[in-house]
Amino acid sequence: MIRLEGITKVYDGGTVAVRDVTLDIQKGEFVFLVGPSGSGKSTLIRLMLRQELPSDGDIWVSGKHITKLPSWKVPLLRRSVGTVFQDFKLLPNKTVHENVAFALEVIGRPRHVIRQQVPQVLRLVGLAAKADRLPQQLSGGEQQRVSIARAFVNRPLILLADEPTGNLDPATSVGIMRLLDRINRTGTTVVMATHDHAIVDAMKRRVVALERGRVVRDQSRGAYQTGRPPEASPTAAMAPVTPGPVPAGPAPMTPPPGGDAAPDETETAEV
Amino acid sequence: MRFQYLLEQAMINLRRNGLVVISAVLAVFVTLSLVFLAVVLRRVVDENTGRWDDDIRVIAFLTDDLTLEDIDGLQREVISWEEVESVVYFTKAEALEEFRTLFADQPSLIEVVEEDPSTLPASLRIRPTEAADYDAISNRLAVISGVRQVSSADAAIDNMVTLSNILRVGAVAISIFLGGAAVVLIGNTIRMAIYARRDEISIMKLVGAGNWFVRVPFLLEGAIEGLLGGILAVGAVIGMYRWFVPFFEAFPDWIAVDIPVQFLVQSSILVVFFGVAAGLIGSAIGMWGFLKD
Numbered sequence: 001m002i003r004l005e006g007i008t009k010v011y012d013g014g015t016v017a018v019r020d021v022t023l024d025i026q027k028g029e030f031v032f033l034v035g036p037s038g039s040g041k042s043t044l045i046r047l048m049l050r051q052e053l054p055s056d057g058d059i060w061v062s063g064k065h066i067t068k069l070p071s072w073k074v075p076l077l078r079r080s081v082g083t084v085f086q087d088f089k090l091l092p093n094k095t096v097h098e099n100v101a102f103a104l105e106v107i108g109r110p111r112h113v114i115r116q117q118v119p120q121v122l123r124l125v126g127l128a129a130k131a132d133r134l135p136q137q138l139s140g141g142e143q144q145r146v147s148i149a150r151a152f153v154n155r156p157l158i159l160l161a162d163e164p165t166g167n168l169d170p171a172t173s174v175g176i177m178r179l180l181d182r183i184n185r186t187g188t189t190v191v192m193a194t195h196d197h198a199i200v201d202a203m204k205r206r207v208v209a210l211e212r213g214r215v216v217r218d219q220s221r222g223a224y225q226t227g228r229p230p231e232a233s234p235t236a237a238m239a240p241v242t243p244g245p246v247p248a249g250p251a252p253m254t255p256p257p258g259g260d261a262a263p264d265e266t267e268t269a270e271v
Numbered sequence: 272m273r274f275q276y277l278l279e280q281a282m283i284n285l286r287r288n289g290l291v292v293i294s295a296v297l298a299v300f301v302t303l304s305l306v307f308l309a310v311v312l313r314r315v316v317d318e319n320t321g322r323w324d325d326d327i328r329v330i331a332f333l334t335d336d337l338t339l340e341d342i343d344g345l346q347r348e349v350i351s352w353e354e355v356e357s358v359v360y361f362t363k364a365e366a367l368e369e370f371r372t373l374f375a376d377q378p379s380l381i382e383v384v385e386e387d388p389s390t391l392p393a394s395l396r397i398r399p400t401e402a403a404d405y406d407a408i409s410n411r412l413a414v415i416s417g418v419r420q421v422s423s424a425d426a427a428i429d430n431m432v433t434l435s436n437i438l439r440v441g442a443v444a445i446s447i448f449l450g451g452a453a454v455v456l457i458g459n460t461i462r463m464a465i466y467a468r469r470d471e472i473s474i475m476k477l478v479g480a481g482n483w484f485v486r487v488p489f490l491l492e493g494a495i496e497g498l499l500g501g502i503l504a505v506g507a508v509i510g511m512y513r514w515f516v517p518f519f520e521a522f523p524d525w526i527a528v529d530i531p532v533q534f535l536v537q538s539s540i541l542v543v544f545f546g547v548a549a550g551l552i553g554s555a556i557g558m559w560g561f562l563k564d
Contacts, residue, residue, distance in 0.1 A: 078479035089474055106480035108273055
C-alpha cells in the first residue's frame with residue numbers, strides 16, 4: 001500500500017530530517033511512527049502526502065509512484081488519502097456538517113452524494129446530533145472527531161494521522177483511538193505519528209521507531225520502547241531517549257537527539 | 272453546479288475586500304477611459320486627414336484623356352523637380368478602392384461612384400522633400416495641361432497629422448504605465464483574497480481539490496474587476512462623446528466629428544476585452560508562487 005525506498009530528506013539550510021528510510025506498509029495495516037521531536041515522523045507523513053519531495057529515494061502510495069507524479073495529478077493522490085492533524089484544521093466559520101461536506105464539495109461530488117454521505121460519517125464518529133454546531137462550540141475531542149469524519153468521508157484507502165491525540169487529554173485520546181481502530185477495521189490502512197506512550201503500548205500494533213531521521217526499530221505488535229515497561233517512566237517523552245536493545249532495527253543505534261533536529265511544527269507547537 | 276460554486280467563491284472574495292476591489296476597478300476604469308478617449312479622438316482626427324497619410328502632401332488629379340505614355344512623361348517630369356521626393360501613380364481602380372474604405376459607412380455614396388467610375392479620376396500622389404514645399408509644388412502643377420485639379424495639404428492638416436500621432440503615442444504610453452499600475456493593483460487584491468483564505472485553501476489542497484478548482488475563483492475575481500472597469504470606461508467615454516457632439520456642430524463644416532457607430536461598438540468591445548485581460552493577468556501575477564502545493 002505504501003512503500004518508501006531509500007528516502008532521504010534534506011531541508012533547505014542543510015537540516016537532515018530523514019536519512020535512508022526504507023519502509024513497507026501493507027494494505028489494512030495499522031502502523032505507529034514513534035520517536036522524539038525532530039526524529040522525522042512528520043516529515044515522513046508530509047512525504048507520503050507529497051507536501052514535500054524527498055531529496056533522494058522513491059515513494060509509492062496505493063500503486064502510484066508519487067515521487068514521479070506530475071503536480072497536476074497530486075490532487076488525485078490526496079483524494080485517496082485521508083489526513084488528520086494535531087490542530088484539527090477545521091474552518092471556524094463553517095458548521096460541523098459544512099466542514100465535512102467541504103471535503104466533498106471541492107472534489108466535485110454531486111449534492112445528493114454529499115447529503116447522503118455526510119450524516120452517515122457523522123454518525124460513525126458519534127457527532128450526528130452536533131452537525132449544526134460551529135467548531136468553537138465543541139470540545140477538543142469532538143473537533144478531532146470532525147476532522148476524522150472529514151478525512152474519512154471520501155472512504156480513502158489510507159488514513160495518515162500526525163499526532164491526532166497531541167492536543168487531547170488521555171481519556172479523550174482513548175476515544176479517538178477507538179475511532180481510528182474502527183476505521184482501520186473497515187480495511188483502511190492507518191499510519192499514525194505519535195509520541196503518546198500509553199496509546200502505543202495499549203494498541204499493540206506495528207511500531208516503527210525513528211531517531212534522528214533513521215528507522216531504529218520496526219516491530220509488529222510492538223510497544224513505544226523496548227526493554228522497559230511504559231509505567232516505569234511516565235516522563236520518558238521529555239527525557240533523552242536512552243538507547244536500549246534493538247531487536248529489529250535495520251540501522252545502527254545513534255546517540256540521543258543532538259544539533260540537527262529537523263523542523264517539526266506540530267511537535268513544537270504542542271509545548 | 273460547479274461553475275456556480277466557483278463564481279460564488281469569487282463573489283465572496285470580492286465582498287470581503289471591498290475597498291481594495293474598488294481601488295482596482297477604479298484603476299482599470301481610469302486607464303481604459305484615457306486609452307479609449309485617445310482612440311476615439313484619434314479617430315475623429317483621422318476622419319479629417321484620411322488620405323494625407325504617409326507624408327503625401329500634394330495630389331494632382333489627372334484628366335481622363337491622358338494616355339499611359341503621357342502619364343509616364345508627366346511622372347518623370349515631376350520627379351525631376353527638386354522639391355519632390357517621390358511620385359506615385361494612383362489609378363482609377365485604386366482611387367475607387369480608397370473611396371470604398373474612406374466611406375465604408377456610407378454605402379449609398381459608394382453605389383453612386385460605382386455606377387459612374389469617371390467621377391473618381393486617376394492621380395499622382397506626391398511626397399515633397401520638405402513638408403513645407405507643398406505650396407511650391409502645387410503651383411507648378413497647376414499650370415501643366417492634363418492636370419485637372421491640384422489638392423494639397425495645408426497647415427491645419429499638418430497639425431492634425433501631428434495630433435493624430437501624439438494621440439497614438441499617448442494611447443500606447445497610457446496603456447503601458449497606467450495599465451501596468453492597474454494590473455499590479457488587481458494582483459494585490461488577489462493576493463489579499465488568497466491570504467484571507469489561506470486556511471481554507473490549505474484544507475482544499477489537503478482533501479484533493481484540483482489545482483484549477485483552487486485557482487479559478489481568483490481568476491474570476493480578477494476578470495470581474497477588469498470587466499467592471501472596462502464597462503465603466505466605455506460608459507464614461509461614450510457618454511462624454513454624446514454629450515460633446517452638439518458642441519462640435521458649431522465647428523466649420525470641413526471638420527467631421529461623426530465617427531462610425533460600427534467603430535465605436537468594435538472599440539468598446541475591445542476596451543472591455545482589454546479590461547478582462549488585464550484582470551486575468553493581474554490575478555495570475557497575484558497567484559504567482561502563492562498557490563503551489
